[in-house]
Amino acid sequence: MHHAYITPSQTHHGHGPATPKSPSAPAAAAAAATTASSAFTVICVLHSLIALFCGSLMMFHARAIYSLGHGTDAAERLLGSTPQDRLLISTSDSFAGLLLLAIGLLLLMVSNIKDREFQDFFAKGCTVLHVCVAVWRLSFERGVEDLAGDCLRQTVGDFLLALSWLLFVVYSWREKYD
Incomplete structure (x- = not known):
């Protein structure tokens, strides 16, 4: 004779009300992790967009950004008075913008980590x-x-x-x- 294991769901043959299944603890933890994970992704993407935007502006439109942020007179002083100063400051701004672009791309990559x-x-x-x-x-x-x-x-x-x-x-x- 073969003994079969009978589970409680197999013994209920449609007689009486069925008991609703309660969410298990692992399922609730997975839902909470998904919520936190999606919040992390959103924050990373927003910070990435900010870094990419600011980095590209620093690299390609430094003079306009200085004028907008500090005024025209201060922008001229911040950009240097001699050609050597202007080249050095322009190079520095380009590298800072490039660093921000790299940070933005890094944030995009990190946003997918769960x-x-x-x-x-x-x-x-x-x-x-x-x-x-x-x-x-x-x-x-x-x-x-x-x-x-x-x-x-x-x-x-x-x-x-x-x-x-x-x-x-x-x-x-x-x-x-x-």
Whole structure:
């Protein structure tokens, strides 16, 4: 005689009400991970677009950006007074723009990583990086006469970028421990 294992779903032959299945803990964890993962992807893509846009402007339209941000007189002073200064500053701006383009592409690549621990680590690192840039602006750029007027606005922007990563860290921490 063959003994078959009978599961509870096999014993219910349509008699009486069926019991609804409750979502399992792994399914709920997977849904929470998907939500955190999609938030990470959105933040990475937004930061990437900002970096790509600013980098391309720095590389190809530095004079216009300086004029828009600092005014025409300050832009002329920031671009240098001698041909050597202008070449050096133009080269420096191009390399800074290229660095921003590389950062933007790196953020696009990182946005596809689904490892939750890596996402938390990366977001914490980006938060620290933006806060360090803001502190640097307050410490050094404030002392440069032509840059002092925009220092506060740019510092607020750095803190807002750091805040977006910090909100992701808090959100993923809340999901992890709830």
